[in-house]
Amino acid sequence: xxxxxxxxxxxxxxxxxxxxxxxxxxxxxxxxxxxxxxxxxxxxxxxxxxxxxxxxxxxxxxxxxxxxxxxxxxxxxxxxxxxxxxxxxxxxxxxxxxxxxxxxxxxxxxxxxxxxxxxxxxxxxxxxxxxxxxxxxxxxxxxxxxxxxxxxxxxxxxxxxxxxxxxxxxxxxxxxxxxxxxxxxxxxxxxxxxxxxxxxxxxxxxxxxxxxxxxxxxxxxxxxxxxxxxxxxxxxxxxxxxxxxxxxxxxxxxxxxxxxxxxxxxxxxxxxxxxxxxxxxxxxxxxxxxxxxxxxxxxxxxxxxx
Amino acid sequence: xxxxxxxxxxxxxxxxxxxxxxxxxxxxxxxxxxxxxxxxxxxxxxxxxxxxxxxxxxxxxxxxxxxxxxxxxxxxxxxxxxxxxxxxxxxxxxxxxxxxxxxxxxxxxxxxxxxxxxxxxxxxxxxxxxxxxxxxxxxxxxxxxxxxxxxxxxxxxxxxxxxxxxxxxxxxxxxxxxxxxxxxxxxxxxxxxxxxxxxxxxxxxxxxxxxxxxxxxxxxxxxxxxxxxxxxxxxxxxxxxxxxxxxxxxxxxxxxxxxxxxxxxxxxxxxxxxxxxxxxxxxxxxx
Numbered sequence: 001x002x003x004x005x006x007x008x009x010x011x012x013x014x015x016x017x018x019x020x021x022x023x024x025x026x027x028x029x030x031x032x033x034x035x036x037x038x039x040x041x042x043x044x045x046x047x048x049x050x051x052x053x054x055x056x057x058x059x060x061x062x063x064x065x066x067x068x069x070x071x072x073x074x075x076x077x078x079x080x081x082x083x084x085x086x087x088x089x090x091x092x093x094x095x096x097x098x099x100x101x102x103x104x105x106x107x108x109x110x111x112x113x114x115x116x117x118x119x120x121x122x123x124x125x126x127x128x129x130x131x132x133x134x135x136x137x138x139x140x141x142x143x144x145x146x147x148x149x150x151x152x153x154x155x156x157x158x159x160x161x162x163x164x165x166x167x168x169x170x171x172x173x174x175x176x177x178x179x180x181x182x183x184x185x186x187x188x189x190x191x192x193x194x195x196x197x198x199x200x201x202x203x204x205x206x207x208x209x210x211x212x213x214x215x216x217x218x219x220x221x222x223x224x225x226x227x228x229x230x231x232x233x234x235x236x237x238x239x240x241x242x243x244x245x246x247x248x249x250x251x252x253x254x255x256x257x258x259x260x261x262x263x264x265x266x267x268x269x270x271x272x273x274x275x276x277x278x279x280x281x282x283x284x285x286x287x288x289x290x291x292x293x294x295x296x297x298x299x300x301x302x303x304x305x306x
Numbered sequence: 307x308x309x310x311x312x313x314x315x316x317x318x319x320x321x322x323x324x325x326x327x328x329x330x331x332x333x334x335x336x337x338x339x340x341x342x343x344x345x346x347x348x349x350x351x352x353x354x355x356x357x358x359x360x361x362x363x364x365x366x367x368x369x370x371x372x373x374x375x376x377x378x379x380x381x382x383x384x385x386x387x388x389x390x391x392x393x394x395x396x397x398x399x400x401x402x403x404x405x406x407x408x409x410x411x412x413x414x415x416x417x418x419x420x421x422x423x424x425x426x427x428x429x430x431x432x433x434x435x436x437x438x439x440x441x442x443x444x445x446x447x448x449x450x451x452x453x454x455x456x457x458x459x460x461x462x463x464x465x466x467x468x469x470x471x472x473x474x475x476x477x478x479x480x481x482x483x484x485x486x487x488x489x490x491x492x493x494x495x496x497x498x499x500x501x502x503x504x505x506x507x508x509x510x511x512x513x514x515x516x517x518x519x520x521x522x523x524x525x526x527x528x529x530x531x532x533x534x535x536x537x538x539x540x541x542x543x544x545x546x547x548x549x550x551x552x553x554x555x556x557x558x559x560x561x562x563x564x565x566x567x568x569x570x571x572x573x574x575x576x577x578x579x580x581x582x583x584x585x586x587x588x589x590x591x592x593x
Contacts, residue, residue, distance in 0.1 A: 014427050014430070014431075015427070015430045015431055015434055016434075018427065018428070018430070018431030018434070019431060019434050019435075021431075022431060022435075022443070026443055026446065026447050027447075029447050030447055030448075030449075031448065031449070037449070137572070137575070137576070138568070138572065140575060141519065141523075141568055141571040141572040141575050142568055142571075143523055143526055143527065143530075143543075143564060143567045143568065143571070144527075145526075145527065145530045145543075145546065146546060146560075146563075146564035146567060146568065149546065149550055149553060149560050149564065150560075150561075150564065152553065153553055153557050153560065153561075157553060157554050157557070240436050241436050241437055243436060244435070244436030244437035244438060244439045245436075245437055245438070247438065247439065247442065247531070248438070248527050248530065248531065251530070251531055252550075262442070263442075263531050263532070263533070266442070266445075266446045266450075266533065267532060271446075274446055278435070278439065278442075278443055281435075281436070281439060282434045282435050282436075282439070285434060285435070285436045286434050
């Protein structure tokens with residue numbers, strides 16, 4: 001078991017190194033002269049040269065990567081070309097907001113998706129089942145930014161119940177979290193349903209029924225516990241996916257998170273911030289997945305650790 | 307005899323597909339969008355780029371069934387031309403993903419060993435950028451624009467194909483007919499392309515259909531973020547990015563392009579799910 005954890009940890013290292021190389025390469029692979037592209041079309045030659053020197057783009061690649069990595073390991077991601085502040089400071093301002101939004105979305109996705117999936121499986125082919133699976137199907141096909149706009153149209157523009165943009169009270173959180181959580185909700189509902197159906201076919205459930213237990217007890221005490229194992233994994237993986245999906249939702253609701261910072265920075269050619277944001281989102285995603293894998297191993301004793 | 311068998315099999319497969327009402331519904335949606343894309347210039351009542359500021363944000367009418375956008379352009383015409391763009395995006399990026407991902411996945415699964423290890427680590431790295439993030443990175447490097455967005459989405463779909471084909475090759479290469487091919491002296495490349503890949507076509511076709519939906523979603527997302535198609539291109543995501551500023555005065559301009567995205571994605575998803583059920587009898591009756 002301990003060995004499995006070590007092995008899993010060990011496997012993450014090449015991925016993280018690869019991510020750092022990808023983020024490093026992002027800027028260097030800009031077609032033409034990267035310094036020119038970063039400075040923008042109206043920059044003076046002096047400014048272009050200044051950028052070239054600051055990113056040491058005039059040095060050999062391995063020297064550049066060496067600088068990049070040693071900065072990275074010391075928590076130095078360079079400075080924003082827009083605000084001149086350290087990139088890490090920019091990121092730490094925004095990251096908690098993204099985490100807040102992501103966790104709230106996961107909470108909503110679980111609070112609605114899980115019961116919907118359980119009831120759908122228990123009452124298979126009922127109106128509730130068909131209806132919630134139809135909604136789940138729509139949830140998977142819905143462009144997240146458009147769902148955000150439609151919720152905004154309904155709840156803030158037409159009904160005036162909720163604020164449409166920005167971050168502040170808990171009320172500000174509802175629409176963005178609902179938007180971001182919708183597709184996860186659909187996914188959790190579908191997985192819960194199929195996992196429950198799978199478990200309900202098992203012999204021990206048949207035995208429980210044969211013993212004369214009430215259907216309610218069979219479902220909630222015998223079946224649910226085992227059906228939840230894959231669901232917990234899926235929820236963990238969704239957390240990582242939500243981090244990536246936050247980019248679009250944050251843009252719709254002007255939510256001051258890392259995703260929006262990244263998009264704004266791309267448009268402003270503020271590459272150090274873009275690199276920092278990409279790195280932060282990818283590393284969080286990898287680490288969350290690692291944690292999920294380990295939790296999964298703890299939850300399900302049937303998993304082999306070799 | 308082989309031809310006859312193939313025909314019977316395809317007939318059985320078509321029968322299975324036709325029995326699945328949702329899949330037929332999905333296919334119908336896909337075909338409608340395909341027709342809209344092919345005949346957009348003939349179906350459009352107006353020029354999709356023609357501005358008419360006097361009619362800006364006018365609601366739906368007989369003259370403009372979907373209304374006018376913030377510059378007075380006819381939204382129906384723009385949505386129809388948008389179908390061309392979105393289906394092209396889907397085709398190009400799924401093409402890139404499949405052309406790059408299928409051979410790499412096949413080689414990785416077939417040869418195993420160091421090649422496999424290397425490829426899988428590379429895929430791990432690509433998958434470390436969740437969802438649309440990989441496409442965003444590619445676009446921010448190559449520069450914004452429709453063509454680069456297609457390339458970006460295509461690159462974003464490569465890992466899915468590599469994983470899928472690798473898994474399928476791993477199971478197929480254990481079959482006796484592969485050993486037989488090797489015994490009569492067939493080379494590795496011949497075995498991969500003549501014997502292994504044709505037998506994993508089913509999952510690849512299913513995946514491509516589902517990936518088409520993902521590509522449309524991602525490209526619209528990039529357009530919405532201002533990283534994909536640029537104005538005045540009538541791309542659905544970019545249309546939403548422009549019209550959302552006017553959501554309080556002209557909601558219709560934010561509704562119709564989104565409905566187009568939703569329906570086309572839904573169509574490909576339903577059809578893809580149906581194809582999977584029809585091709586894989588073990589899955590029948592589940593989910």
